Amino acid sequence: MSSQAERLRNRLQRARGFSSRLLEDFSTPEEWTRQLHEGGNHAIWFVGHMGTTDNFMISILSPGQDESREEFSRSFGMGSQPSSEITDYPPIEELLAYMNSRRDVFLEVLDGLDDKSLARETPEGTPGFMPDYASVFETAVWHEALHSGQLSVIRRALGHPPIV
16 A cells, blocks of 8 residues: 555544544434534434445445445435434434445555555546545545534533543
């Protein structure tokens, strides 16, 4: 694995590790669907959105490993609006398993790339902010950080002390 791939892997693992630590404090349906404002993202949406996003990125880099689920795309894809009703979602265990399995595959895809492969242009139709393979992984890092920040604020609003 190239040093660039190693750095990307490290950042992806650190971002997911932090998110996972935040998620440990969510247990009740009320906590999983806690929104700080009308239409705000909540923890269950975060889990589904991270899995759906990793899967989208897998579909760009290695379409044969894509595991799209229409109901997940509707509920958690870009532009989706979180529902305050937990019954509108699959069981949290299923969503966590999907999120974790998609990250495992995403990392496997990364492990198969060297510096030359990471510099390869992404396929036509890929959003313009991801012009090459490396940028797909970079986007995953900042995207997760953005949403884990939201998750962190919800967690604190529930009365949990800071992690860091």
